[in-house]
Amino acid sequence: MKQLTTPVNSNDHIIGNPNAPIELVEYGDYECPYCGRAYPIVKDIKQQLGKDLKFVFRNFPLSKIHPHAFSAAVATEAAGLQDKFWEMHDIVFENQKTLDAKDIFAFAGQLGLDIDRFRNDIQQTSLVDKVEKDFETGMRSGVNRTPTFFINGQKYEGEWGSGQLLQYLKNVLAEVPTI
Amino acid sequence: MLPTETIAPDFALYSTPDQKLQLSELRNKKVILAFYPADWSPVCDDQMTLYNEMGKYFSRYNAQLIGISVDSKWSHLAFTEHNKFHFPLLSDFEPKGEVARKYEVYDEQTGECRRALYVIDEKGIIRWSYLSPVGINPGADGILNALEELDSVKLIKQ
Numbered sequence: 001m002k003q004l005t006t007p008v009n010s011n012d013h014i015i016g017n018p019n020a021p022i023e024l025v026e027y028g029d030y031e032c033p034y035c036g037r038a039y040p041i042v043k044d045i046k047q048q049l050g051k052d053l054k055f056v057f058r059n060f061p062l063s064k065i066h067p068h069a070f071s072a073a074v075a076t077e078a079a080g081l082q083d084k085f086w087e088m089h090d091i092v093f094e095n096q097k098t099l100d101a102k103d104i105f106a107f108a109g110q111l112g113l114d115i116d117r118f119r120n121d122i123q124q125t126s127l128v129d130k131v132e133k134d135f136e137t138g139m140r141s142g143v144n145r146t147p148t149f150f151i152n153g154q155k156y157e158g159e160w161g162s163g164q165l166l167q168y169l170k171n172v173l174a175e176v177p178t179i
Numbered sequence: 180m181l182p183t184e185t186i187a188p189d190f191a192l193y194s195t196p197d198q199k200l201q202l203s204e205l206r207n208k209k210v211i212l213a214f215y216p217a218d219w220s221p222v223c224d225d226q227m228t229l230y231n232e233m234g235k236y237f238s239r240y241n242a243q244l245i246g247i248s249v250d251s252k253w254s255h256l257a258f259t260e261h262n263k264f265h266f267p268l269l270s271d272f273e274p275k276g277e278v279a280r281k282y283e284v285y286d287e288q289t290g291e292c293r294r295a296l297y298v299i300d301e302k303g304i305i306r307w308s309y310l311s312p313v314g315i316n317p318g319a320d321g322i323l324n325a326l327e328e329l330d331s332v333k334l335i336k337q
Binding site: 002005062063064065135136139140141142143144145 | 225226228229231232233236262263264265316317318319320323
């Protein structure tokens with residue numbers, strides 16, 4: 001079974017309980033329709049599992065087929081510098097068919113970001129590097145499609161489209177020894 | 180599959196409607212041969228779509244990726260344009276599957292290539308191979324590990 005080669009670390013965007021018994025990592029592409037379909041599913045999982053879940057999103061933009069995916073990923077990282085990573089992540093997935101530069105700036109406005117700073121930040125090579133680094137860790141971990149999920153460091157090979165992922169996580173949770 | 184440490188059989192196949200690519204032209208480069216069943220599989224899932232993103236990572240190891248299937252050069256042309264591929268797809272079309280047979284990855288039942296990978300070194304020697312279950316995209320981690328290991332072995336020998 002394939003493993004997450006780069007463990008979750010301080011460079012990651014983490015939401016939920018940092019000490020949760022379940023760690024779910026998604027490698028995703030903001031313009032990928034499958035990731036768009038997974039977005040509400042993951043959102044529901046976050047709600048259902050609550051404090052039992054730590055969720056991490058890493059970028060895996062397939063830029064050659066999704067021309068807006070990389071810039072959208074950089075935009076979420078730039079929003080992250082203003083503590084709005086997850087807000088941007090959500091708004092981008094909710095509008096994944098309209099991800100031109102003007103749309104991205106409109107989202108930034110809606111989120112109340114400092115636009116001048118945002119405009120400057122999206123041009124930072126450090127953010128481009130961050131997105132590329134995510135991609136690289138994904139490649140090395142055997143990511144072969146988007147979305148790809150890792151659960152407590154193990155690649156999840158099952159279906160996720162209609163409740164299977166939540167069920168699987170619940171089963172994992174049932175087997176975690178309670179402390 | 181052919182064993183590692185043997186010479187990769189040479190071949191020349193159409194890479195565009197009017198141009199053939201010969202394996203031995205790529206000496207001094209590592210070559211990743213990716214045999215796959217058919218053009219036009221679903222996009223986000225697709226192995227070739229993933230490899231298309233990886234050109235710059237492969238080139239760090241002085242490696243060139245080549246896709247091979249039994250589809251015609253015209254299918255490859257349309258498939259390449261549709262997905263904006265930046266690497267050659269070779270057409271093992273006439274005689275059908277001849278190269279796949281040489282590499283022991285032809286599936287007689289389906290008449291397609293199996294999903295198989297070979298990494299060939301700069302001297303034309305097979306150094307790594309992998310046969311994937313046909314429905315599973317093998318990803319790129321195995322290839323990258325193989326390329327990395329080849330480079331590190333070379334460093335030790337120098």
